[in-house]
Amino acid sequence: MSTKPKVDATNNDLNPRTTTYEFMGPPGALAITIGVPVMTYALYFGCSEVTGGCPPTSVLSFSVLVDKVTEAVTDCAWWKGLWDTEAAVMYLAWYAFCVVSWAILPGDWIEGVLMRNGEKKKYKINAFSTFLLALGITTGYIMRFGPQSFTFIYEKWVGFVTASLVMSVVQGLVVYAGSYRKGALLALGGNSGNPIYDFYIGRELNPSIGSFDIKSFNELRPGLILWVLINISMACEQAVRRGGWEGVTWSMWLVLAFQGFYVADGLYNEPAIFTTMDITTDGFGFMLSVGDLTWVPFVYSLQARYLVFRPVELGLAEVAGIVGLNGLGYWIFRSANGEKNDFRNGKNPKSELWVFHLKYFTTEKGSKLLTSGWWGRSRHPNYFGDILMALAWSLPTGFGTPITYFYVTYFAVLLMHRQLRDDENCEKKYGKDWETYKKLVPYRIIPYVY
Incomplete structure (x- = not known):
């Protein structure tokens, strides 16, 4: 939902050509576009029990990490193992749950900052309600079926990562193509004319489907809430291995509490995000889509995943x-x-x-x-x-x-x-x-x- 623009977004003065680059320009954008997925997989295959644990502090850890990843990628079975249809369906269902929750849960509509076309977008505030609903369903499910019922995220980790990457790439391509429609308000930093750079940095400022703002939705809902659910799955896996909830270590509880509270606080204070650089200045492209959907939930949960196979008392x-x-x-x-x-x-x-x-x-x-x-x-x-x-x-x-x-x-x-x-x-x-x-x-x- 937004007010009527006062200025035609096709005006060249409104959407000037970007003349300076960030991230070292197109070569840097391409390197990060490739590097983020590679690093996400590397942190798993270089530090997981399927490859023998994590490099110890006493060795050149990066070298060991590279060796482990190199060994994995030279195996054809490794490439086949990146895709898991069941995990992909579950991830798509999760994303759909977040969209439906945004649509049906009550929430106030607030105005964002005044944009250079004279428009103020309106955003629906119900991210915290979505979080509580997801948490309630998850808690009830675990109480009914036991912790072993919610270990599937740990077991299908790679499949979920791949599904989130596919979603990130698809969204990045769709919003990039959509930014060429008439009337689109472009980000000042994403209109360079170089497709590699603009795809990565984000060409359109606020791509939307009706009143559904894609950028703010991705910033707060699918990835952030999934981060907490992943941590809960890690605690369930540790509970199964250590004979029940009493076996879950204090270290695991601390990680769950700290990160869960951080997410809850951010979602509860949802209006604060609408004055941040991500919303007011940056376009929505692959940089934000892969950061929101893949990097945040699957990299930020590294500590909880590590504590599953290396519990610390x-x-x-x-x-x-x-x-x-x-x-x-x-x-x-x-x-x-x-x-x-x-x-x-x-x-x-x-x-x-x-x-x-x-x-x-x-x-x-x-x-x-x-x-x-x-x-x-x-x-x-x-x-x-x-x-x-x-x-x-x-x-x-x-x-x-x-x-x-x-x-x-x-x-x-x-x-x-x-x-x-x-x-x-x-x-x-x-x-x-x-x-x-x-x-x-x-x-x-x-x-x-x-």
């Missing part, structure tokens, strides 16, 4: 320390975001995040940039909280292999790259005022470090 002090670290990260993440939103909206004067005393810098355009509180300590304090939480999610796996710390390493690099992109956009937007602001807030993410 934690002592009370270790549990307390990891819980404390995760709590610290969440406090920084949520309070920093709350401080920014309260300041931006000018409300909640009686809340704990009373922000009217905060100092700020006013640009020539009239924008206010915070220079005290969390946002005076660094330009992205919420990213710092994210990194601390990511570390807490990896620590329950112990130190037997560096592979389970892939997530926190990757996530830190991702956030640093996102920070650089944000700085570049702000420099274009605010000009010399941004240089002045950087002197007032010199640290990018981690105060006094980076």
